Amino acid sequence: MKITVCIGSSCHIKGSRQVVEQLQYLIAEKNLGDKIELGGTFCMGKCQKGVCVTINDEFYSVTPETVDEFFNTNVLAKVKQC
């Protein structure tokens, strides 16, 4: 599974670093490092919806506050299907 987080200017100041760091933490905590590839990109063209995140090209709008919920509902569910 590939999770891509936008690290362009707009998402950056909305907290993409916090989102990335929290995702890194959660991935390590659940031992999913070998199943999830975390990457960055500089713009997804949806700056208003930042922080922009995709799971295998499927779009999600995440904030530092909602990253745990996003991980539990979307990432964990999809990883289990893999």
Add this chain to the structure above:
Amino acid sequence: MKKFDTKVQYLKYKVLREVARHAWNDTLIEKVLDIPKTIVPGKTSTMRCCVYKERAILAERVKMAMGGDKENKNVIQVIDIACDECPAAGYEVTDSCRGCLAHRCEDVCKRGAISFDHNHVAHIDKSKCVECGMCAKVCPFSAIINRKRPCQLACKVKAISINEDNAASIDDSKCIQCGACVYQCPFGAITDRSYILDVIDLIKKSNHNQKYKVYVLVAPSISSQFSYAKLGQVITGLKELGFFTVIEAALGADMVAMKESKELAEKGFLTSSCCPAFVQFVKQQFPKLLEYVSHNLSPMAMLAKYIKDNDSNAKVVFIGPCTAKKAEAQLDSVKDYVDAVLTFEELQAMFDSKDIDITTLGEDVLDNASYFGRIFARSGGLTDAVKQALSEQNIDFNVNPVVCDGIEQCKIALLKKSKNVLDANFIEGMACIGGCIGGAGCLTHGEKSKTDVDKYGHEAYEKTIGDAISLLK
């Protein structure tokens, strides 16, 4: 609202703007010969002896705006018919000499080059004079002046000579593409080749960034430019031009700071490699010191590589204050990463070629780098960043830097190093005075530029280098 320092820059801008305008409209081939007349209409000359010469020179400027002489590898080229063949006789006694009794000029001249005629007026024997300038310094009437060409005075690496036609001529084996002569020539006879058409072509053929994405990297010295508008408006303007997204080249500087500090600690002695004119200078004048030049790519190339490694469908344009970056982008080690380089001057022409008035636009954001990446734009910033990176990585290494502000200071430090008498273990080499904010491709230069860069640095969302680049892992 001051857009340019000089009228030479303004003239160059007008040519670039017209060339770009026709390129956007696909009318360049049919209209190219009309551009000189568009800029100098009518029958009255405003710059030269007649409108025909003005237009002939403008035709040459159009050629440079379209990429210049492709046979000539140097990005800095002389427009020989624009060269005014300025006096170049060196020290001369003017008619301000009053034929005084003191004869300080004679006493101070160690070469015995000064003699006096029957009116007691001084004369310089050119066969003896070594151009030391002492006579001019001691004359109480300032009657002795140095007639040197502004291009030769500007060129601290002595790459400019006078050819058989009495016009300026560049020795490509000495030129470091810093652009000092471009900025200083009062007749605009030396100019940098433009890649504005390449950039317009890239944008147009991207089909609104569908076919590939055109990323634009902006140098941190932009904080001292476009002062008539807000930086956020410049960013919006760049997107209006058709770039996919705008990224701070300063993020590349953060990446460089981390790697360069490690390299310094490992090797024990290092020079920076960010300034392409400095690197070129080492290559040409101190080839034995080349091993000490950091093996890292420059911030521009480092970030461009990162983008292309992560997006195989990316094109990268760099916009900065620098003419030497145009040459760096042609290097084998860089050309796969950077597709084209523009200066701030050329960006202004790009905006106006599409009638984009950036002062009317909304403000977008630009925030990718840390304070330290951003202050690379001014002299001393790189050294501060390397120190910070050492401390963030807990590397115990005592940096003893020499911050070289301008190519003359670089030369002194390199000369000392070549003789093993340099009391330093890190050379920050910047060819332009003040650092990148002194670059020839800047729209304006001034005292405020450094303050502007520092202010912009402090506004960065990320305060440490580690935080700024943590996203890239």
